[in-house]
Amino acid sequence: MQPQQNALQRINWTTMSYFGKTGRAIRIAIALAAVACGAGCRTAENTSPLPPTKIQQSKFSDYRPQNPFRLSKAGLLERELFVANKGPGYKVELRELLVPPKQRVEVFGLPGSAIVDVRGGRGAVRFAKQTREVVGGAHFAIQSGEAVEFDNNGEAPLVMQVYVFSPK
Numbered sequence: 001m002q003p004q005q006n007a008l009q010r011i012n013w014t015t016m017s018y019f020g021k022t023g024r025a026i027r028i029a030i031a032l033a034a035v036a037c038g039a040g041c042r043t044a045e046n047t048s049p050l051p052p053t054k055i056q057q058s059k060f061s062d063y064r065p066q067n068p069f070r071l072s073k074a075g076l077l078e079r080e081l082f083v084a085n086k087g088p089g090y091k092v093e094l095r096e097l098l099v100p101p102k103q104r105v106e107v108f109g110l111p112g113s114a115i116v117d118v119r120g121g122r123g124a125v126r127f128a129k130q131t132r133e134v135v136g137g138a139h140f141a142i143q144s145g146e147a148v149e150f151d152n153n154g155e156a157p158l159v160m161q162v163y164v165f166s167p168k
Contacts, residue, residue, distance in 0.1 A: 069098060076105040076150070081161070090167055099123065099150045099158040109145040112166025116140050121158035124151040134158075 069077040077098040084092040090112075099105050099121070116125075118138040125132050126149040127142055134140070136159075142148055144166070152158040 074105045074107060075103060076107065090165055093164040093166070095162045095164060097160045097162055099152040101152055101155050101157060104149065104151045106147065106149045108147050110142065110164050112164050113144045114142045114165070115163045116142060117161045119159040119161055121152060121156050122154040123158045124153065125149070126151070
């Protein structure tokens with residue numbers, strides 16, 4: 001009866017094969033596949049370009065959203081989502097603001113105090129002599145009439161929902 005051998009003892013060190021003849025067959029199959037691919041594969045030097053496409057006139061959709069973004073003079077995209085004007089002495093607006101990637105936009109005051117909810121993107125906001133780094137999920141408040149600067153330093157748009165509370 002032979003003692004049990006561990007994996008290191010079963011390796012045939014002369015052929016460096018753990019599987020013996022099976023391992024050699026696998027190595028030969030891999031080498032043959034590499035040679036066949038090398039002979040049959042085309043390289044960039046001997047490929048022909050794709051045929052030119054036929055230019056067709058495209059028919060674009062005539063769809064227009066009910067509430068599209070408007071571009072402000074400062075370069076900010078904004079739209080009004082909701083207005084509640086029934087409260088006693090004040091009105092509440094919900095606006096959506098979008099700062100394009102790698103852009104800086106200055107807003108010279110909102111008509112009332114505001115709560116800003118950053119929905120997506122990454123950037124910096126400057127107001128009240130402070131700079132805050134913001135990412136999606138951040139919240140902050142802005143006083144009425146205060147100048148605000150949004151600096152989008154990310155690759156994606158900086159998207160915010162702004163709740164503006166202003167007197168009637």
